[in-house]
Amino acid sequence: MATDMEELQADNDALLGAEKVFSFFRKALLDGRLKPGDRLLSERELSLSLSVSRPVLREAFRALAMLGFLDIRHGKGAYVKGPDISVLTDFLTFSLAQQPDILDDVMQARIAIECQAIRLACERAGDADLAAIGGRLTRLMDTLDDPEAGGEADYAFHLAIVEAGRSAALVTLYQAISELLKRSHTARRQLTVGVQGIRDYLVDAHREVFLSIVARDPDAAEARLREHFAIGDELRRKSMLAAYAKIGRPDS
Amino acid sequence: MATDMEELQADNDALLGAEKVFSFFRKALLDGRLKPGDRLLSERELSLSLSVSRPVLREAFRALAMLGFLDIRHGKGAYVKGPDISVLTDFLTFSLAQQPDILDDVMQARIAIECQAIRLACERAGDADLAAIGGRLTRLMDTLDDPEAGGEADYAFHLAIVEAGRSAALVTLYQAISELLKRSHTARRQLTVGVQGIRDYLVDAHREVFLSIVARDPDAAEARLREHFAIGDELRRKSMLAAYAKIGRPDS
DNA sequence: TTGACATAAGTGGTATGACCACTGTATGGC
DNA sequence: GCCATACAGTGGTCATACCACTTATGTCAA
Known part of the structure; x- marks a missing residue:
């Protein structure tokens, strides 16, 4: 949210770890690949797919959950939540x-x-x-x-x-x-x-x-x-x- | 922030990992132990002190940074930031x-x-x-x-x-x-x-x-x-x- | 056949140890 | 005295292993 669109074209590996996750999430949300209610890939798969380690991906996930964009449920998975006023x-x-x-x-x-x-x-x-x-x-x-x-x-x-x-x-x-x-x-x-x-x-x-x-x-x-x-x-x-x-x- | 004051008296280990960090941070801010500009203990020390693992502490730190309460600087440390309207x-x-x-x-x-x-x-x-x-x-x-x-x-x-x-x-x-x-x-x-x-x-x-x-x-x-x-x-x-x-x- | 229970697979949650990259300081040679 | 190097401390990342929860599947007994 904070950063601008400069890196939108770059799915590449130039980004700093967690930024890759945020970038992916933002893009997926904007072009409609992800909609509220969707279930994300598991942490292990997604971390592999984005070529970041699981801890790094978890940091990003936790931050997104904190901001209300993700609903993480133990044993089930991570689900996209619409922006939450709370x-x-x-x-x-x-x-x-x-x-x-x-x-x-x-x-x-x-x-x-x-x-x-x-x-x-x-x-x-x-x-x-x-x-x-x-x-x-x-x-x-x-x-x-x-x-x-x-x-x-x-x-x-x-x-x-x-x-x-x-x-x-x-x-x-x-x-x-x-x-x-x-x-x-x-x-x-x-x-x-x-x-x-x-x-x-x-x-x-x-x-x-x-x-x-x-x-x-x-x-x-x-x-x-x-x-x-x-x-x-x-x-x-x-x-x-x-x-x-x-x-x-x-x-x- | 989301949870209420029920667990304020509990510095104990009943909390779920990251919550311990948030609880600590919230309390320290409210009773004045931490003020904007202060430097926090290093991740290694603090994780030991709160008896959580470093990845968990880092997840919490990242979330707090995302919310604008922390300014994390590579090689230097984590500093408390006043609430940021941005x-x-x-x-x-x-x-x-x-x-x-x-x-x-x-x-x-x-x-x-x-x-x-x-x-x-x-x-x-x-x-x-x-x-x-x-x-x-x-x-x-x-x-x-x-x-x-x-x-x-x-x-x-x-x-x-x-x-x-x-x-x-x-x-x-x-x-x-x-x-x-x-x-x-x-x-x-x-x-x-x-x-x-x-x-x-x-x-x-x-x-x-x-x-x-x-x-x-x-x-x-x-x-x-x-x-x-x-x-x-x-x-x-x-x-x-x-x-x-x-x-x-x-x-x- | 059908119900309840046990099992297993998949998921997030946590912990550990190691290594890399950056910063500031101290120590050494010049 | 000054500069450059080395070092210690910090955050950044990774791999691996294990724990806890959820679900579905399957098995056994009624």
Whole structure:
């Protein structure tokens, strides 16, 4: 992936060991010789065929598996996997996790993606998309008292909106930050679970967002969504203040 | 990275070979024993210390290098590298490249990120950020006639806006799609280079966006930006139509 | 005949030891 | 003092052997 096409014509032995394997794999994938689901030759055969040693071939295999392009199963063989977003998710999670307050900052990415997706959803969503969002809304109402399940339902609802936008790029990015988003969701729920009137608010806010999509009004939908985020932020801040205040006093 | 924290307490030998290496590496990174720039023990020493064979350790090393966490230099050793976005970029480019029309769809992600970032920029941008954007604007005006340099200047301008938003998550995502964005930029410039009044439009549109940020008016800034995108889309469509019409006729 | 079990072949997983190629340093002669 | 060679340490590669898992095949007993 990193290197360019310079060596595409060269199946020759000028390459440095593992590069030969990567080159072979890339080419085979691009010209259709290998498709997701295909089974590769065994390590012994392939290493012979590419004239590299088995350890070298295994290094390359392991790296490809790490990147999600191969699924290696003990005793069965190595199978080609389509590009898998989970790798991207892991990598992003790990990269961003280094910084403090990332759970707050990832909220900005969430707002960005959802606000654009909801606009698209107003134009592009089909009946199935709307039904999916509605279903998640029901699920959300059923799990109001459980921070864990509630957080997941919340995430599922918003994911359905993004998917309704029918933009592969937006969905991919959203999935890429999904791990951090889920954490953020449950963390927020745990903070705000005791707030006065939170149940009614959650239901109303999400329903209004949903109805705006059904009405196919992009500006209103985005506005509702932004409002939802702003209020959520406000609630969260108050809850944190309350929590700190409680810590300060004796908790009789 | 993929697995969770269950085995964090287990330095024991319950792990499957390569996992031991990953576990060690992850732990050492998280508790600060390893920092970017550090040199790892030699393969022979480390394999002994982790009680795995050298080939297994090398497989893990190769995978980590592939992911950008290690820089392995022949004859010198293996050095820890900070997370490198370029891996993410490559992966995203490769994953999304499979689908047709991705260059159009990635525009949705771009709009999403920039529209949110410009809102943040209105609140958070410092003088240095504004100066940076201004500088890119000048550069943009100087390269109006060169599709290549012009495309890059265009990209640089918008990147400066995103950076002015001071959100690590947004910047990271933007960089992740940067490769596709750059292609998109130059492709658009090549299409619209001959359009009547395009030079004046480009300057005016970008300047207005810039001035909105300076005025610190989020709603206006986002509106200007969306308008810019919409008009760009319109221009591009017209140009494509014109190009097709020209092909239909004899090009005397 | 049919079921369950044992066996064998093929696969990935690991280990060992040796050797090559590259790098930096130390040691020798000049 | 300086340069060139030799050496030690490193990653890079290889060949071989063996272990563990999966599957299919075949065999034996009910």
